[in-house]
Amino acid sequence: MPKSTGMLHGGRENAGVKFSSCVGTKGTQYETSSPHSGHKPQKGKKVVALDPSPPPKDTLLPWPQHQNANGLRRRKRDWVIPPINVPENSRGPFPQQLVRIRSDKDNDIPIRYSITGVGADQPPMEVFSIDSMSGRMYVTRPMDREEHASYHLRAHAVDMNGNKVENPIDLYIYVIDMNDNRPEFINQVYNGSVDEGSKPGTYVMTVTANDADDSTTANGMVRYRIVTQTPQSPSQNMFTINSETGDIVTVAAGLDREKVQQYTVIVQATDMEGNLNYGLSNTATAIITVTDVNDNPPEFTASTFAGEVPENRVETVVANLTVMDRDQPHSPNWNAVYRIISGDPSGHFSVRTDPVTNEGMVTVVKAVDYELNRAFMLTVMVSNQAPLASGIQMSFQSTAGVTISIMDINEAPYFPSNHKLIRLEEGVPPGTVLTTFSAVDPDRFMQQAVRYSKLSDPASWLHINATNGQITTAAVLDRESLYTKNNVYEATFLAADNGIPPASGTGTLQIYLIDINDNAPELLPKEAQICERPNLNAINITAADADVDPNIGPYVFELPFVPAAVRKNWTITRLNGDYAQLSLRILYLEAGMYDVPIIVTDSGNPPLSNTSIIKVKVCPCDDNGDCTTIGAVAAAGLGTGAIVAILICILILLTMVLLFVMWMKRREKERHTKQLLIDPEDDVRDNILKYDEEGGGEEDQDYDLSQLQQPEAMGHVPSKAPGVRRVDERPVGAEPQYPIRPMVPHPGDIGDFINEGLRAADNDPTAPPYDSLLVFDYEGSGSTAGSVSSLNSSSSGDQDYDYLNDWGPRFKKLADMYGGGEED
Numbered sequence: 001m002p003k004s005t006g007m008l009h010g011g012r013e014n015a016g017v018k019f020s021s022c023v024g025t026k027g028t029q030y031e032t033s034s035p036h037s038g039h040k041p042q043k044g045k046k047v048v049a050l051d052p053s054p055p056p057k058d059t060l061l062p063w064p065q066h067q068n069a070n071g072l073r074r075r076k077r078d079w080v081i082p083p084i085n086v087p088e089n090s091r092g093p094f095p096q097q098l099v100r101i102r103s104d105k106d107n108d109i110p111i112r113y114s115i116t117g118v119g120a121d122q123p124p125m126e127v128f129s130i131d132s133m134s135g136r137m138y139v140t141r142p143m144d145r146e147e148h149a150s151y152h153l154r155a156h157a158v159d160m161n162g163n164k165v166e167n168p169i170d171l172y173i174y175v176i177d178m179n180d181n182r183p184e185f186i187n188q189v190y191n192g193s194v195d196e197g198s199k200p201g202t203y204v205m206t207v208t209a210n211d212a213d214d215s216t217t218a219n220g221m222v223r224y225r226i227v228t229q230t231p232q233s234p235s236q237n238m239f240t241i242n243s244e245t246g247d248i249v250t251v252a253a254g255l256d257r258e259k260v261q262q263y264t265v266i267v268q269a270t271d272m273e274g275n276l277n278y279g280l281s282n283t284a285t286a287i288i289t290v291t292d293v294n295d296n297p298p299e300f301t302a303s304t305f306a307g308e309v310p311e312n313r314v315e316t317v318v319a320n321l322t323v324m325d326r327d328q329p330h331s332p333n334w335n336a337v338y339r340i341i342s343g344d345p346s347g348h349f350s351v352r353t354d355p356v357t358n359e360g361m362v363t364v365v366k367a368v369d370y371e372l373n374r375a376f377m378l379t380v381m382v383s384n385q386a387p388l389a390s391g392i393q394m395s396f397q398s399t400a401g402v403t404i405s406i407m408d409i410n411e412a413p414y415f416p417s418n419h420k421l422i423r424l425e426e427g428v429p430p431g432t433v434l435t436t437f438s439a440v441d442p443d444r445f446m447q448q449a450v451r452y453s454k455l456s457d458p459a460s461w462l463h464i465n466a467t468n469g470q471i472t473t474a475a476v477l478d479r480e481s482l483y484t485k486n487n488v489y490e491a492t493f494l495a496a497d498n499g500i501p502p503a504s505g506t507g508t509l510q511i512y513l514i515d516i517n518d519n520a521p522e523l524l525p526k527e528a529q530i531c532e533r534p535n536l537n538a539i540n541i542t543a544a545d546a547d548v549d550p551n552i553g554p555y556v557f558e559l560p561f562v563p564a565a566v567r568k569n570w571t572i573t574r575l576n577g578d579y580a581q582l583s584l585r586i587l588y589l590e591a592g593m594y595d596v597p598i599i600v601t602d603s604g605n606p607p608l609s610n611t612s613i614i615k616v617k618v619c620p621c622d623d624n625g626d627c628t629t630i631g632a633v634a635a636a637g638l639g640t641g642a643i644v645a646i647l648i649c650i651l652i653l654l655t656m657v658l659l660f661v662m663w664m665k666r667r668e669k670e671r672h673t674k675q676l677l678i679d680p681e682d683d684v685r686d687n688i689l690k691y692d693e694e695g696g697g698e699e700d701q702d703y704d705l706s707q708l709q710q711p712e713a714m715g716h717v718p719s720k721a722p723g724v725r726r727v728d729e730r731p732v733g734a735e736p737q738y739p740i741r742p743m744v745p746h747p748g749d750i751g752d753f754i755n756e757g758l759r760a761a762d763n764d765p766t767a768p769p770y771d772s773l774l775v776f777d778y779e780g781s782g783s784t785a786g787s788v789s790s791l792n793s794s795s796s797g798d799q800d801y802d803y804l805n806d807w808g809p810r811f812k813k814l815a816d817m818y819g820g821g822e823e824d
Contacts, residue, residue: 081169081170081171083172083173083174084098084099084171084172084173084174085173085174085176086098086139086143086173086174086175086176087143087175087176087178088142088143088144088145088175088176088177088178088180089142089143089144089178089180090139090142090143091142092142094138094139094140094141094142095129095138095139095140096138096139097136097137097138098128098137098138098139098173099136099137099171100134100135100136100137101113101130101135101137101155101157101169102134102135103135103157103165103166105157105165105166109159109160109165110133110159110160111157111158111159111165112132112133112157112158112159112160113130113131113132113133113134113135113155113156113157114130114132114155114156114158115128115129115130115137115153115154115155115156115171116153116154116156116168117151117152117153117154118148118151118152118153119148119151119153119173120153124147124148126140127139127140127141127143127151128140128151128153128173130155135157137155137171143175144175145175145176145177145178145213145214146181146212146213148175149174149175149177149214150172150173150174150175151172151173151175152170152171152172152173153170153171153172153173154168154169154170154171155168155169155171156168177213177214177217177219177220178213178219179213179218179219179271179272179278179279179280180213181211181212181213181219181271181280182211182271182280182281182282183209183210183211183222183269183270183271183280183281183282184209184210184211184212184282185207185208185209185267185269185282185283185284186208186209186210187207187284188284188285189284189285189286189287190205190207190267190284190285190286190287191205191286191287191289192204192205192248192286192287192288192289193288193289193290193291194250194255194288194289194290194291195255195290195291195293196255196256196257196258196290196291196292196293196295197255197256197293197295197389198250198255199250199253200249200250200251200252200253201249201250201251202249202250203247203248203249204239204248204249204250204288205247205248205286205288206245206246206247206248207224207241207246207248207267207269207284207286208246209222209224209246209269209282209284210222211271213271218271218272218273218275219271219272220271221271221272221273222269222270222271222274223243223244223269223270223271223273223274224241224242224243224244224246224267224268224269225241225243225267225268225270225274226239226240226241226248226265226266226267226268227266227267227268227283228265228266229263229264229265229266230263230264230265231260231263233259233260234252234254234256234259235252235254237251237252238250238251238252238254238255238263239251239263239265239288241267243274246267246269248265248267248286248288255290256290257290257291257292257293257328258296258326258327260290261289261290262287262288262289262290263287263288263290264285264286264287264288265285265286265287265288266283266284266285266286267283267284267285267286268281268282268283269281269282269283269284292327292328292331292333292334293327293333293389294327294332294333294384294386294387294388294389294392295327295388295389295392296325296326296327296333296392297325297383297384297388297392297393297394297395297398298323298324298325298334298336298382298383298384298398299323299324299325299382299395299397299398300321300322300323300382300397300398300399300400301322301323301324302322302400303397303400303401304400304401304402304403305319305320305321305362305400305401305402305403306319306402306403306404306405307319307362307402307403307404307405308404308405308406308407309364309368309404309405309406309407310406310407310409311367311368311369311370311406311407311408311409311411312367312368312369312409312411313364313367313368314364314365314366314367315363315364315365316363316364317361317362317363318349318362318363318364318404319361319362319402319404320354320359320360320361320362321338321351321359321360321361321362321380321382321400321402322357322359322360323336323358323359323360323382325358325384327384329358331386332384332385332386333384333385333386334358334384335353335355335358335384335385336353336358336360336382336383336384337353337382337383337384337385338351338352338353338360338380338381338382339351339380339381339382339383340378340379340380341379341380341381341399342378342379343376343377343378343379343402344376344378346366347365347366348364348365348366348367348368348373348376349362349363349364349365349366349376349378349404350362350363350365351363351380360380360382362378362380362402362404368406369442370406370407370408370409371408371442371443371444371445373406374405374406375403375404375405375406376402376403376404376406377401377402377403377404378401378402378403378404379399379400379401379402380399380400380401380402381398381399382398382399382400383398408443408445408446410443410446410448410497410499410500410501410502410503411441411442411443411503412497412503412504412505413439413440413441413442413450413495413496413497413503413504413505414439414440414442414495414505414507415437415438415439415440415493415495415505415506415507416439416440417507418506418507418508419490419507419508419509419510420435420437420507420508420509420510421510421511421512422434422435422509422510422511422512423511423512423514424477424511424512424513424514425513425514425515425516426476426477426478426479426480426513426514426515426516426518427476427477427478427516427518428473428476428477429473429476430472430473430474430475430476431472431473432472432473433470433471433472434462434471434472434473434511435470435471435509436468436469436470436471437452437464437469437470437471437493437507437509438452438468438469438495439452439469439495439505439507441497443497443499446499448497448498448499449497449498450495450496450497451466451467451495451496451497451498452464452465452466452467452468452469452493452494452495453466453493453494453496454491454492454493454494455492455493455494455506456490456491456492457491457492458483458491459475459481459483459489460474460475461473461474461475461476461477461489461491462474462491462509464493469493469495471493471509477489477511477513478513478518479513479514479515480518480519480546480547484513487512487513487514487515487548488510488511488512488513489510489511489513490508490509490510490511491508491509491511492506492507492508492509493506493507493508493509494506495507515547515548515551516547516551517547517551517602517604517605517606517607517608518547518608519545519546519547519551519608520545520600520602520608520609520610521543521544521545521552521555521600521601521602521608521610522543522544522545522600522610522612523541523542523543523598523600523610523612523613523614524541524542524543524544525541525614526612526613526614526615527614527615527616527617528582528614528615528616528617529616529617529618529619529627530582530583530584530616530617530618530619531618531619531620531621531627532588532589532590532591532618532619532620532621533584533587533588533621534583534584534585534586534587535621537621538573538581538582538583539581539582539583539614539616540575540579540580540581541557541572541579541580541581541582541598541614542555542578542579542580543555543557543578543600543602545602547602547604550603550604550605551602551603551604551605552602552603552604553577553578553602553603554576554577554578554603555577555578555600555601555602555603556599556600556601557572557574557580557598557599557600558572558598558599558601559571559572559596559597559598559599560597560599560611566596566597567585568585568586569584569585569586569589569594570582570583570584570585570596571583571584571585572598582596582598582614582616589618590618591618591619591620592617592618593615593616593617593618594615594616594617594618595613595614595615595616596613596614596615596616597611597612597613598611598612598613598614599611600612671803671806750813751813751814751817754817755817799818801814801815801818802815804818
């Protein structure tokens with residue numbers, strides 16, 4: 001609560017109220033009607049004591065006066081204005097007078113009083129008011145300490161012109177607290193936990209409630225107590241609470257999660273230091289969860305378990321071991337861990353935990369052979385991931401026996417030495433026994449026979465005996481074959497038994513072929529060129545041998561004695577063991593192609609020789625030793641006469657091509673000069689000719705020409721006469737009768753049909769001055785076909801139809817009719 005620090009001095013203006021010394025009768029009156037106001041002395045300060053008799057309506061306090069004597073001012077003792085205490089939640093009536101402030105100068109001049117500060121002219125506005133003439137200050141409404149616990153105002157005194165009469169004076173107003181607020185819990189529901197089996201006095205949680213009232217008074221002092229506990233097992237008072245701090249602790253032993261997993265505790269907070277008669281209360285709920293500890297070891301549901309599995313199976317579940325654990329499921333205190341403690345020295349099995357059911361799955365992790373182990377007797381122990389709580393011992397039911405039987409199955413034969421490698425020289429004759437490649441049947445307790453066959457023999461060099469696996473050669477083995485990789489030939493064989501079901505295994509035989517000297521060397525290169533005169537230009541030669549060391553170089557190169565011209569014209573100079581040089585022995589050799597035989601001999605045992613031919617082109621050379629172009633041609637074997645003949649042939653060929661091009665241009669020009677039957681822009685002959693169409697056979701020749709004839713009767717044209725006539729448009733009135741062409745029901749030749757139609761068109765007097773397409777039948781009104789009267793056709797004799805001969809066999813008949821000179 002703030003304290004007044006104002007000091008009142010004689011003759012000094014302070015807080016707008018002027019106090020004078022105690023001497024004399026003049027002074028400023030400070031009046032109060034509040035029963036809570038009081039004069040509180042400060043240390044070292046002098047306070048004027050009021051008359052202990054009932055105070056008058058107005059309480060007067062002298063205002064300090066300023067006194068000057070010879071320029072000196074004497075400092076009087078300060079007057080302390082006591083704070084004004086106002087109870088909150090007052091019922092009024094309002095406005096309610098608090099104090100009255102008066103200046104001793106109001107006897108001489110009229111004075112106006114005012115107050116400023118929070119609660120007056122600052123928000124909250126107009127909580128306090130003052131009578132400007134009398135100086136009485138009022139509170140205008142009930143106060144709430146929780147909103148504002150105190151107010152600091154300043155009182156002012158001015159004359160009617162607004163001139164300051166007194167210095168401002170500080171007023172402190174304190175709101176007296178009333179117990180009008182209940183304690184409020186921070187949370188309505190609190191959650192806490194405590195381990196089962198905890199000792200009394202174990203901390204659980206803390207609940208907190210706040211009271212908005214003054215915490216320095218009983219109104220704001222909160223005390224806690226437990227109202228109810230649910231369930232009341234094993235005791236109705238399992239917990240207690242510190243009345244001042246709100247800490248909840250255990251007060252009794254016997255917490256067991258397997259019996260009670262959760263407690264609900266109702267906690268009450270009461271102010272007035274817990275006085276239930278006067279204090280205000282509120283409640284909250286504390287939910288206390290009993291957490292699990294590993295106080296229950298896992299126990300097998302049975303003492304023995306059994307299972308069986310076929311031999312050679314892995315990752316197969318043999319048996320499921322079930323356990324019971326009363327601790328909290330899916331927690332480290334409940335999760336089971338299995339361990340095989342005896343009966344599996346080779347590690348064929350392991351026990352894995354099912355994360356859902358917590359069962360132990362006995363699984364084969366290493367294949368078991370029936371011929372070695374027919375059964376296993378395992379001892380399995382179970383424990384939890386978390387260690388047992390202090391003082392808890394393992395149960396005798398935490399171990400169990402597991403009997404596993406192994407079932408015999410038909411196993412495939414296998415080759416003990418796989419891959420098997422043998423070494424021998426290439427070239428052994430067919431029928432040679434190489435080795436015996438036999439398989440072993442692991443089923444010792446079954447009487448079965450094993451049969452052998454080839455699975456892969458790329459070169460078909462081998463044969464295997466079906467009963468004993470003996471391998472012999474079926475052809476000559478060649479190390480230089482394409483089927484041999486790095487001197488090794490590989491074949492795969494199959495061994496199958498007659499069990500149920502049959503089983504088979506494969507084995508690979510690798511034959512390392514030792515090289516023998518069975519390939520003669522080949523001369524390289526096969527072709528070369530050299531100048532016709534000896535110079536530094538020589539031919540480097542070497543040899544290639546399919547064999548390997550020591551059946552290859554160094555090589556011996558030599559020229560044969562026959563024919564004699566070889567040694568006469570050529571010579572060989574040895575460079576090293578693998579290379580030699582071939583050069584001319586004579587000073588000049590005519591240009592041309594020469595086949596030079598050379599004998600090449602390797603270093604094998606015995607050595608092999610080969611006579612190879614190298615084609616040498618001898619040609620004239622330039623200064624740089626390179627063959628000239630003419631010399632290269634001459635060296636190719638062509639003489640001067642042959643070259644001239646070739647040039648003449650080329651010239652004749654070019655002349656023929658030129659003449660053919662000229663003839664084609666002339667023919668094209670002649671074709672364009674001929675007048676066509678139709679306008680060139682409307683020429684659609686290219687769209688008609690389909691040279692690759694074969695037609696529809698005999699049925700394609702059966703034309704129904706009656707569809708082009710005028711029907712005998714037309715119901716919609718009453719006056720129309722039968723026959724074929726020109727009808728471009730539907731007639732309107734009666735038509736004159738003209739000679740008509742007799743109808744030919746089924747003409748045998750389409751040429752006759754066309755001639756008849758042409759003759760009828762020529763004899764029609766109603767025809768326009770230009771020819772148009774004949775309309776042989778009228779299909780009625782509304783036809784989508786437009787008029788074709790603009791098409792030109794003429795039967796005049798000045799038209800040349802010879803070009804119809806160039807249109808192919810389909811227009812041969814028209815060509816004969818119009819271009820062949822026949823008379824109509």
